[in-house]
Amino acid sequence: MVSAFADIEEPHTSRKLPPLTEGPYRKKLFYVALIATFGGLLFGYDTGVINGALAPMTAELGLTAFTEGVVTSSLLFGAAVGAMVLGRVSDKWGRRKTIILLAVAFFIGALVCVFTPNFEIMVVGRVILGLAVGGASTVVPVYLAELAPFEIRGSLAGRNELMIVVGQLAAFVINAIIGNVWGHHEGVWRYMLAIAAIPAIALFFGMLRVPESPRWLVEQGRIDEARKVLETVRPLDRAHAEIADVRAMAEEDQKVSEKAMSFKEILTNKWLVRILIVGIGLGVAQQLTGINSIMYYGQIVLVEAGFSQNAALIANIAPGVIAVVGAFIALWMMDRVNRRTTLLTGYTLTTVSHVLIGIASFMFPVGDPLRPYVILTLVVIFVGSMQTFLNVVTWVMLSEIFPLAMRGAAIGISVFFLWMTNAFLGLFFPTLMEAVGLTGTFFLFAGIGVVALIFIYALVPETRGRTLEEIDEDVTSGVIFDKEIRKGKDIKH
Template sequence: MVSAFADTEGPETSRKLPPLTEGPFRKRLFYVALIATFGGLLFGYDTGVINGALAPMTRELGLTAFTEGVVTSSLLFGAAVGAMILGRVSDKWGRRKTIILLAVAFFVGALVCVFTPNFEIMVLGRVILGLAVGGASTVVPVYLAELAPFEIRGSLAGRNELMIVVGQLAAFVINAIIGNIWGQHEGVWRYMLAIAAIPAICLFFGMLRVPESPRWLVDQGRIEEAREVLKTVRPLDRANAEIAEVQELVEEEKEAEKSTISFKEILSNKWFVRILIVGIGLGVAQQLTGINSIMYYGQVVLVEAGFSENAALIANIAPGVIAVVGAFIALWMMDRVNRRTTLITGYTLTTISHVLIGIASFAFPVGDPLRPYVILTLVVIFVGSMQTFLNVATWVMLSELFPLAMRGAAIGISVFFLWITNAFLGLFFPSLMELVGLTGTFFLFAGVGVIALIFIYAMVPETRGRTLEEIDEDVTSGVIFDKNVRKGKVKNN
């Protein structure tokens, strides 16, 4: 059995890095993380707001079932492109400048959607928002992981996922308030969409006051700048030791001509290809749980379960609340429980939830007064399991799996596939519900969950308790794929 908790002695102790002591640097580190995760907040709000805005938008813009799917999925297809492109952009421009660019895109996209006169312009605005969402999903976790000390990297990088679900919950609550108070007003959905401009402004001005990623600066040869950044978020002796460690690794990579390698070079290295497959698999499996079908079409699912439209708008807050609670639990677990243990537990629970939702939909026919409440309860359990064990863990692992030389490109590719899967699910979920019903849809999700469990057990390596530099070395050499090392039973020194 793989122990759920890592030994206190691990590869990090062999590095002899000075301990991470208390001090004012921690406040500075958490302030920087708070600012950067406004990108996650926008990610969550812009993906969640459509849940309540779609019905009044449909009536005003004259959308059909197909164009509803297009409006919903256009952001997701844009996110796939943004994840692919902006990961590479951040390798060239830097993480900080790229996030500032994303803030501008979030603001512009929100304005285009708010003032749209028709379906076509709405799709354009949603694509702009999608580019920003995809970029944020790629760049913000990398920025946080590269800035964080390895001892708290999981919980710090995981804060972005917490902010995503906070953004989604904020969207659900704001939708419910606006929809129930001003629901009869024309253009009520425009008010829902306009709220997103506020955190976009906060992200823009906040990022002007925070530093660049020290690991990216070292990779660019700007050693003293990196040292000065680390001095603000580490004790002095720790900052110097980390700079020496990162500089040594970067110099080794440059000597081997591996600094910021091309996609062709990634494909020529079997270990890089294997870790890229792991990253893609993690992203695709997360989306095929169907979690975002609940986040985008939760109102549709709950109406199908038996709630009225307004009641579904309010009931939809419950999955949002449990998602935030689960995210807090997940952050606590990230630095205490092995990643593989977390993922295997999560896919087991979500698969069981899918089966129970399918059975309940069949056992409690339409018209049964218990049907809506039983299905809502099971949906809440599913979302809670997903958020506690899978969402945070997936994004944290994507931020730490890849060697520095391919990190921006590899996370971009992985998140591209994640978003493409998300987009097609968003586009065709209404059709799937119509074709096979609630029962058949969730049984399909359960089947995918079984495949995901097999993939996690066979392919995904353990990363908790390792510095990014150690993961880098072990992936490059292939050691991390050794059976015992991969499962966290032994640690390579």
């Protein structure tokens, strides 16, 4: 890990804007971020709660192995659709209104799942939750990135990923408490699912009190409203200078928006196609590490490693804890370490972790008393590496690499592919474990990790230290794909 910090490169220098100074705007900015990231908290809880709720749910609803996979993956397929559709909706309705809609969907989905009488209604509820989760994964990071000053954009936008893992940890802890204290109650899994209604209510009422994205307002020609928003989350001189910068870029985009930024024309512009491929690749590579297989089926993996059912439910908290610790470290790194350096370090560490888990599973056979503890330790190292170096930076980059006029749609497409990859892994992971075992599964993830490293090194550009307007300009012109610019060097253009 030391080498990752030693390899920090100087970022590209942004256009000269008045510096950020101390003031009440910081409190307002962090309050808005806290409210918006309740969407991330719900994302984390609703994806993590199934880890402990599935076993008692299976017993009560009479699920088979296949229908267990359907219940788990139905949320993920719904999320893929939600990411695609709601990214486009946020371009038309605004980021704030879309997040309010998501809060309603989270609440309705939770109620349907809690009161479901059978498997079919459960799937309906999980799909509704999936639409909300997918929408949150697309819209919340964009909202935060568009609201944040470029100097702290990484750490502010990255707070959403922190809240996701806090939500997952909360799900693991609540599952362990409810499962071990009230596990003898019929319908105990309904208690686990019901908790999600609380942050949904907080998100709804909280978003009624926060402003719209100033960059989205500029895109709609609502300049005065955008200026008023920026004046609440920036020093006054910085707000006026920044609104002029954003307005100039939006006016430039507007001249070509009907032609260059339509989906059809995106596919005929090689630079826009290339940045879209980068976004899709970032999302797919993140999921093919298998991180969410651990988050959804961690109890199954730990039982396979040798823990009992109840012990696995408790041991499963350990990866959740290290994920939150890693997220805090990642937020610290976002504004200090180049994005590419972080990604390359992360995929190296996760690939090595996969190899070690595969070797340990082979060297410590079932029945060996060391097997569960060695594999649990390696899983914790994998999750820590993933959360510290990959999860936060992936979502931050997806929120910042696309030009403004295509941002909502492009992040929607990228996250659609991310969620589809996630969904198919969620559906087939138990089958994969059964077919090739723990060793074969993690060796397969390691091979994919090598491919991801090559992709990051060859194609992914550096974005740290640039305003969104500079990234917009450099992507549209293709300058960002220059070899030196891509690596984060400061060259004039």
